[in-house]
Amino acid sequence: MIPFALQYIIVVVLTMMVSVIATPLVRFLALRIGAVDNPNARRINKVPMPTAGGLAIFVAFFLATMCFLPFVVIHISPRGTYFEYILPLVLASGIIILTGLIDDIKELRPLPKMVGMLVAAAIIWFFTEFRFDNFKIPFGGPMLHFPAWLSFFLTILWIVAITNAVNLIDGLDGLVSGVSIISLTTMGIVSYFFLHDSNIYLTLTVFVLVAAIVGFLPYNYNPAIIYLGDTGALFIGFMIGVLSLQGLKNSTAVAVVTPMIILGVPITDTLVAIIRRTLSGQKIYEADRMHLHHRLLSLGLTHRGTVLVIYAISFIFSLTSLLLNVSSRWGGVLLIVAMLLGVEILSELIGIFGENRTPxxxxxxxxxxxxxxxxxxxxxxxxxxxxxxxxx
Structure with a gap:
């Protein structure tokens, strides 16, 4: 009989191979249905580029979670079978994929796009255990338990915020793909080794998602032949937002802080954008060219060099989150203070707060x-x- 570990490795490899094979097919489909990213003032690409590449990632993830893993994971946990565990998540992510695909073809207005995200997030709250139903105040604070209405609101807010944050940094070839691989891998390690209320299903799901993105990355890395599009960026952001909820409601303070640090790049870029636009008198949803990748490009870095720098920043965030899980309470406090100070200094050095905002x-x-x-x-x-x- 084949050991479970080997069976799971086979599933991961198969998932990556499906993604590798599906991506050229999705590229062909994108060109036929008009899912093409045309150059404009805010785009980096100089020629029309097929998009909706996230569809290939979803196909690989769908086959892995709905076909491969249910036959491998025969253990029944208190949460039920793996198929019962994953079905609502796949259905919700399917709504996100549909929303993103329509946006890549027709460019949806913000309202219908938001409706798609809200519906998907609501499915997660009603039909899964990925809920923001309690929260441990870090470093000695009490455990807060939320009533159902507040849990619903916070769950929706977190999922939609992380989905949009990941979508915002999707501006360069391979940027979201690489950053999400680093973040999700760290999330998988933390969920397996450090979460007290963990579930092996969560870890298994995280790593098959990583495998699906890894299979897509060679086509998406600079010079890309296909973009993630909103199909992919929204899907990856949605999955990260949902899967990270497990840590936010954990009984340990470090587990609460960890997902926020793992997602340091998209969260920081989004928060800084809100602060910058507020101080400049802009609406917070107005687009600009002051995001992290824009500023690094303006400093003279190449396209590929900018992506590698952001990979390195994401890796530092992830390493910090892992160190936090093995640190003492005061060591963790000092680690977070040092990290926040470093983020502030870096932000001021590259000017993403705006001109002359360097306190x-x-x-x-x-x-x-x-x-x-x-x-x-x-x-x-x-x-x-x-x-x-x-x-x-």
Whole structure:
């Protein structure tokens, strides 16, 4: 009899092979149905590019979870069979795929796009255990238990927010694919080794999803021959948002913080975009060219170099999340403070907050540069003198 571990490895390899084979077929289909990304002021591509590549990832994931794994995972947990566990998730993600595919062909308005995400997220809350029903305040705080209405609201908010955050960083060849592989792999490791209320089904699902994305990445890496499109970016973001909920409701404080750190790149880029647009008087949903990948390109990095830098940043976030799970309480606090400080300094250095918004760099310059300190004090004295003259 073949051991379970070997059977699962075979499933992972088969999933990756299905993705490898399906991607050229999806590319052919995208060109025929008009799922093409045409160049414009905000696009990086200079020629029309077939999109909707996420459909290949979904096909591989669907076959793995609905056909391969149910025959391999014969253990029945308290949550039921694997098929019962995964069916609502596949149905919900199917709605996301349909929404993204229509958007790639016809470019949907924000409202119908949001409706698709809300319906899919509602299915998750009603028919799965992926719910934001309790939350442990990190580092010594109490365990909060939410009533059903608040659990529903928080679950929908988290899933939709992460889905959109991942979609926002989809601006370069292979960017979302690579970052999601790093994030999901870390999530799988954490779910298996560190979550107290974990479920082996979660770990199995995470790694077959990683395999499906790995099979697609060679076609999507620079120079890409097909894009993820909203079909893929929304699907990957939705799956990450749903699967990360397991950690957010765990009984340990570290498990609560971990998924937020693992998703550091999309979360940080989205939060900074909201802050930047608010300070600039823009609407928070207005598009601009100030995202992390745009700023790195403007600093002179190549397309591929920018993607590799963001991979490295994502890897640092993931490594931090793993270190957090083996650190003491105060070690974890210091680790998070250092990480937040590093994120702030990096954001100011590359200018994603906007022009002249560098409070930490200004403070460091004031502390470490006597000329800058004297210049600042002189300006302050000049302002006080000007105010006195105006009063007279």
């Amino acid at each position: 930490i760099l200004n403070l460091l310059r004031f502390i470490g540069n006597s000329d800058a300190r004297q210049e600042y004090l002189a300006k302050k004295r000049a302002k006080k003198e000007a105010k006195r003259k105006n009063r007279r």
